[in-house]
Amino acid sequence: MTARLLSFIAGGKPGYGLARDGGIVDLSARHGSEWPDLRAVIEAGAVDRLVAAGEALSPDMAExxxxxxxPVPNAEKIICVGVNYPDRNGEYKDGQEAPPNPSLFPRFARSFVGHQVPLTRPKASEQLDYEGEVVIVIGKAGRHIPEAHALSHIAGLSLCNEGTLRDWVRHAKFNVTQGKNFDGSGAIGPWFVPFTGEDQIADIELTTRVNGELRQSDRTSRMIFPFAKLIAYISTFTTLVPGDMIVTGTPTGAGARLDPPVWLKPGDMVEVAATGLGTLVNGVRDEGEGGAA
Incomplete structure (x- = not known):
């Protein structure tokens, strides 16, 4: 069974643990004085030790x-990649070949929720769209990281629904930041799966379903910019540090490209799944409404 580390809220307090078939082992209750959160665990290079400790214990609580x-609520940086699958590039219908370098933009942690928490459709727009993606979690700091050594800087993987307000990504001429950062419009999770080597990421099958209907499907082997290239390129201009997350791009099939476009609405259920990483599930609610997915 693949190890699954997660960050959670229980009794109003943040914690972290190991997901087991029978529930969750509360590792923060046992190791919180040494490592207050998963970012600290990653920075200490203690992921394997933490997993081994959790696997020797029985669950403390149900999911x-x-x-x-x-997974890393206090990441220093969350950097997202645009247009990283061949068919996605073709969706733009501009006749241009894939660019030589990746398109990047930042997202703030506040724009994401966890697994089983509903995405928020904001008051400012009804054009909330889904984007299923694989997430790299950085484990070792680096600047100007050679591509040949880039994978050694990965601590683990997660999943993302990189929810986007389509009209707001076109509010300005050159950037998409505002349409990508509405509070609670996207999700990351359910957990953090430790990185085990190149074979783990070489050909991940990534799918997105909305209300059970398959909307997106592709494989990481077809990425325009593979994981190692992304890490090397990004580290050229910024120092990557433990806990940073890189959201690696979405396949074709988002709601904006349907004819007519189909936006997410309250009551919808979105499932992003990938080989070995599980399934990230989120409902949708309107801003100002409570409730869970």
């Missing part, structure tokens, strides 16, 4: 007893 948070 239903916690609220899922994003």
């Amino acid at each position: 239903a007893d916690v609220g899922f948070d994003i």
Whole structure:
């Protein structure tokens, strides 16, 4: 069974643990004085030790007893990649070949929720769209990282629904930041799966379903910019540090490209799944409404 580390909220307090078939082992209760959160665990290079400790213990609580948070709630940086699958590039119908370098933009942690927490459709727009993606979690700091050594800087993987307000990504001439950062419009999770080597990421099958209907499907082997290239390129201009997350791009099939476009609405259920990483599930609610997915 693949190890699954998660950040959670229980009894109003943040924690972290190991997801087991029978529930969750509360590792923060045992190791919180040494490592207050998963970012600290990653920075200490203690992921394998933490997993081994958790696997020797019985679950303390059921998954239903916690609220899922994003895996690294206090990441210094979340950097997202645009147009990283061949068919996605073709969707733009501009006749241009794939660019030589990746398109990048930042997202703030506040724009993401955890697994089983509903995405928020904001008051400012009804054009909330889904984007299923694989997430790299950085484990070792680096600047000007050679592509040949880039994979050694990965601590683990997660999943993202990179929810986007389509009209707001076109509010300005050159950037998409505002349409990508509405509070609670996207999700990351359910958990953090430790990185085990190149074979783990070489050909991940990535799918997105809305209300059970398959909307997106592709494989990481077809990425225009593979994981190692992304890490090397991004580290050229910024120092990557433990806990940073890179959201690696979405396949074709988002709601904006349907004819007519189909936006997410309250009551919808979105499932992003990938080989070995599980399934990230989120409902949708309107801003100002409570409730869970």
